[in-house]
Amino acid sequence: MRDVTPAEQEYLETLLHLHEAGRPLTAANVAREMGLSAPTVHEMVRRLQTDGLIERDERKRISFTEDGMAVAREAASRHRLVERFLTDVLHIPWHEVHAEAEKIDQAMSPAVAARMREAIGGATTCPHGHPIAAGNRVQCGTRLADVPVGGRVTVLRFENERPEVLGDLHAAGLRLGLGGTVTARDDDAVEVDFGAESPARLHTHTADTVTVWTSAAPEAVAAG
Ligand SMILES: [Zn+2]
Numbered sequence: 001m002r003d004v005t006p007a008e009q010e011y012l013e014t015l016l017h018l019h020e021a022g023r024p025l026t027a028a029n030v031a032r033e034m035g036l037s038a039p040t041v042h043e044m045v046r047r048l049q050t051d052g053l054i055e056r057d058e059r060k061r062i063s064f065t066e067d068g069m070a071v072a073r074e075a076a077s078r079h080r081l082v083e084r085f086l087t088d089v090l091h092i093p094w095h096e097v098h099a100e101a102e103k104i105d106q107a108m109s110p111a112v113a114a115r116m117r118e119a120i121g122g123a124t125t126c127p128h129g130h131p132i133a134a135g136n137r138v139q140c141g142t143r144l145a146d147v148p149v150g151g152r153v154t155v156l157r158f159e160n161e162r163p164e165v166l167g168d169l170h171a172a173g174l175r176l177g178l179g180g181t182v183t184a185r186d187d188d189a190v191e192v193d194f195g196a197e198s199p200a201r202l203h204t205h206t207a208d209t210v211t212v213w214t215s216a217a218p219e220a221v222a223a224g
Contacts, residue, residue: 006106008044009075009106011045011048012054012071013076013079014033015030015054015062015072016076016135018033019135024061025062025063026060026061026062027041027042030045033160035162048068053065053071075105075106076135078108079126080126080130080132082101083128084127085116085119088119088121089119093170094128094175095169096166098128098163098166127176128161129157129176129211130157141156141211142214143208144192144202144208144210145190145207147190147214148185149182149184150181150182152215153179153182153213154178154179155178155210156211157176158209165206168203169209172201172202172206173200174194178194180192180193183199187204188203189202189203189204
């Protein structure tokens, strides 16, 4: 893999995630996803372009170069593998592993990665539902924020791995594979009855980071 800085890798991983989610690769979407200011992101996007990892068209739409895509897939794949190892083998809670994995994934050798792959058995996704074989995502599911009242849902993926977002989801009682029914929604929030004492109330932007299967396809629920 060519030499790229840890910061460049993190941006490439975010771009890959937008690509997997079928969303436009723009600096604005990167800024939103990473919780950074537009100027910070513009600076890094220019650097990625200078380094030949991405290209931009006249409308400022970003696309990967072949090298950039290879680096992004490799980085995302290692990150997701480490996250799965931290939850399944070391029993660290799923909402805490993203930042830990960020520190480990860039430093480990291929030999350690191979041992981790053995240790996680047949797991195919990170603990947030993203494929360890990066780029091979099954393009389906609906954003929880878009499900009407009465819709039956099963939690499939957490799209935004910022610690504060995952912390909110964990505090609301969500986890992958959990099934429930949307009981109420308004402009600010969505309420879902997951069988707990009281329904989970999620802010609309938070609910927009959760991908669910809706009742139309319950048989397709992945075990992760
Ligand atoms: Zn993850």
